[in-house]
Amino acid sequence: MIEVELQEAKGLAGGHGSKYTRNHPFLSTVRVNELLTGEGSEKETRHIELTLDEGMTYTPGDSVGILPENRAEAVADVLAALKFKGDERVLDHYKVEISLEEALRNRLGIGKLARGSVKLYAKLAPQVEGLKVLVGPENKARAEEYCWGREFVDLLTDFPGVVTEPQQLFHVLQRLVPRLYSIASSQKMHRDNAQTTVRVIRYESHGRSRQGVASGQLGDRAQVGTNLPIFLHDNANFRLPEDTSAPVIMIGPGTGIAPFRAFLEERQATGQKGNNWLFFGEQREKLDYLYREQFQAMRKDGVLTRLDTAFSRDQAKKVYVQDRMQERAKELYEWLERGAYFYVCGDATRMAKDVEMALLDAIAKGSNGTLEHAAEYLAGMKKQKRYQRDVY
Numbered sequence: 001m002i003e004v005e006l007q008e009a010k011g012l013a014g015g016h017g018s019k020y021t022r023n024h025p026f027l028s029t030v031r032v033n034e035l036l037t038g039e040g041s042e043k044e045t046r047h048i049e050l051t052l053d054e055g056m057t058y059t060p061g062d063s064v065g066i067l068p069e070n071r072a073e074a075v076a077d078v079l080a081a082l083k084f085k086g087d088e089r090v091l092d093h094y095k096v097e098i099s100l101e102e103a104l105r106n107r108l109g110i111g112k113l114a115r116g117s118v119k120l121y122a123k124l125a126p127q128v129e130g131l132k133v134l135v136g137p138e139n140k141a142r143a144e145e146y147c148w149g150r151e152f153v154d155l156l157t158d159f160p161g162v163v164t165e166p167q168q169l170f171h172v173l174q175r176l177v178p179r180l181y182s183i184a185s186s187q188k189m190h191r192d193n194a195q196t197t198v199r200v201i202r203y204e205s206h207g208r209s210r211q212g213v214a215s216g217q218l219g220d221r222a223q224v225g226t227n228l229p230i231f232l233h234d235n236a237n238f239r240l241p242e243d244t245s246a247p248v249i250m251i252g253p254g255t256g257i258a259p260f261r262a263f264l265e266e267r268q269a270t271g272q273k274g275n276n277w278l279f280f281g282e283q284r285e286k287l288d289y290l291y292r293e294q295f296q297a298m299r300k301d302g303v304l305t306r307l308d309t310a311f312s313r314d315q316a317k318k319v320y321v322q323d324r325m326q327e328r329a330k331e332l333y334e335w336l337e338r339g340a341y342f343y344v345c346g347d348a349t350r351m352a353k354d355v356e357m358a359l360l361d362a363i364a365k366g367s368n369g370t371l372e373h374a375a376e377y378l379a380g381m382k383k384q385k386r387y388q389r390d391v392y
Contacts, residue, residue, distance in 0.1 A: 018056050018232055022178050025067055025229035026053050030222050031193055038287035044200040045255060045290060047184070048218060049193045050230055056194075058187055060262035061238035061390070063180040064194045067229040068214035070111065070176065071221070074153070075104045081156035088166045093175060100166045108173040110152040111213045115143045120172045121155060125162040149205030179214035180233055182345065182390065184258035186265035194232065197258040197290065238343070238390045244272040247340035249332065251355050253281035253310070253321050256346025257290050259390060263343075264295075268303045276303060277335065281310035281321040306331075321351070322358035332359070333366020336377075341386045348391035 020026040032049035050064060058064075079086050079101070086101030093107065104110055122131035134143045152173065156163070163169060185195035200219035201212030211219070222228060240263055241248065248267075250260040257280055264276060278295065282288035288311070298304040308328065312318040325332060336342070344355050356378075363374035381387040 020053070020056065020231045022065055022067065022231055025065075025231050026056065027227050028052065028230045030224055030226045030228060032195075033218070033222055033224055036197070036290050041287035042283060043254075043288060044202070044219060045288070046198050046200060046218060047195065047291075048198055048222070049185075049190075049195045050228065051193050052232075056232055058183055058194060058232045059234075060183070060186055060240060060266045061235050061259055062183050063233040063235055064183055064196055065178040065180050065231045065233045066214055066218075067106070067178050068176065068217050069106045069221075070104060070108075070213060071211070071216060072105075074110060074151070075101060077153045078104055078110050078156065081153050081160065082163055082166075084166055090166045090170065093170070100169075103166075103169070107176055108169060109176045109213075110173065113147045113150045113152055113155060114174055115140070115147055117152065117172055117174065118143055118147065118155060121159070121162060124168060124172070125159065128159055128162070131159055131162075149203075149210075151208075151210065154206060154208075176213070178231070182255075182258035182262075183232075184261045186262050186269050188269035189265050194230075197255045197261070199255045235390065238345075238388050240266060240272075241274070241341045241386075243274075243339075244270070245274050247275040247277070247305075247335050247338055249277045249279075249335055249340050249342045251279045251321055251325070251342075251344045251346075253279075253346050253351060255290075256344075256351075256390075259345050260343070261291055261294070264298055264303060268298065268301075275305040275335075275340075277306040277308075277340075278304055279308045279310070279321045279324055281312065281324075283311065283313045285309070285311040285314055320354070322354040325355065325358040325362060329358075329362035329365045332362040336363065336366075336381070339386070341388070342381065343388050343390075345390045346392075352389060352391040 028050040030048065031051055032047065034047045036045045036047050037043050084100055086099060088100040089097055090100050090103050092098055092103060119135050122135045125131055133139055134146055181196040181198060183194050184197045198215055198218050200215045203210050238259065248263065250263060252260045260278060267274065267276060295304060295307060299307045308324045310319045310321045310324045312320055342359065344352055346352065360371055360374040360378060363377045364371050367373060378387060
């Protein structure tokens with residue numbers, strides 16, 4: 001799953017009453033870190049397996065929380081821009097004294113620049129004209145444009161000399177928070193580990209090479225044998241049906257496939273009789289077909305009743321999972337009428353909305369009804385918890 005920032009929330013803890021939480025993580029060992037995408041792919045997607053301690057349990061649909069570290073180069077760049085050495089002493093969020101270098105490495109979010117940090121930074125230097133035009137409701141659009149593709153080091157470089165005391169950073173920067181990744185395995189098959197699917201984010205902007213804080217760490221600095229602090233996170237709103245004979249339809253393009261690999265492994269391991277229909281989408285079949293052999297074997301064995309794929313770049317006209325849904329609208333509606341549960345995982349901004357529109361369209365066509373009728377039908381599914389989404 002693309003990295004998800006957790007906001008500060010009461011009760012953020014491990015799943016199923018585990019003794020390990022974000023504040024008391026388990027020091028897991030990376031057991032497997034494999035590249036899933038082929039050479040020449042535009043994406044770097046990795047399969048990662050993390051050891052668990054005795055008593056750590058999860059259910060398909062849950063996530064693994066990873067406490068990341070900012071990379072050494074990024075910390076060094078910030079220290080250089082601040083003109084600090086890194087051995088200065090500061091108090092962290094719990095009033096524990098640590099070095100500034102440690103604070104920048106694993107306490108403070110120095111990655112993606114937040115508008116809130118710009119506002120707090122500007123408060124330290126009310127006389128700086130360039131900062132004045134980035135604060136206040138009237139300058140929201142300008143501030144968002146400035147933050148786009150920038151990190152804290154850019155703010156320090158563009159407006160130097162504002163931070164005079166290391167402790168001020170705790171008033172300017174957000175905490176470095178855990179990232180949640182959907183678990184891609186069933187514990188019925190993998191008793192002592194949790195597996196996940198991670199797309200490593202790398203890009204260039206404003207003259208610098210950037211990477212996702214957690215995904216970059218998993219891509220570059222989490223070789224087999226590395227230790228990572230983790231916890232398990234319960235997601236009770238994304239669950240297989242209690243009725244094991246109920247059909248299941250899963251829409252999982254890209255790394256959105258992760259929880260559905262877990263669903264299918266669970267149904268396979270426990271011999272559940274319900275039919276399973278998977279829609280998977282990516283850019284190119286030869287380079288980006290994640291878990292191809294496993295899904296094709298599941299199709300052959302009858303675990304997967306139907307498997308539809310959409311590879312957008314393999315033909316002149318781009319084809320997405322929602323297009324495949326529209327092609328199968330009749331069968332989709334038939335499955336829904338048989339009580340199928342419908343699941344979506346992945347990008348919230350466009351994909352999830354397009355999938356919902358394709359679903360409404362399939363319901364309207366199948367029932368010879370209007371879109372208003374389809375909306376009522378979908379509302380009924382939501383009430384019965386037959387329509388579940390895990391989007392980010």
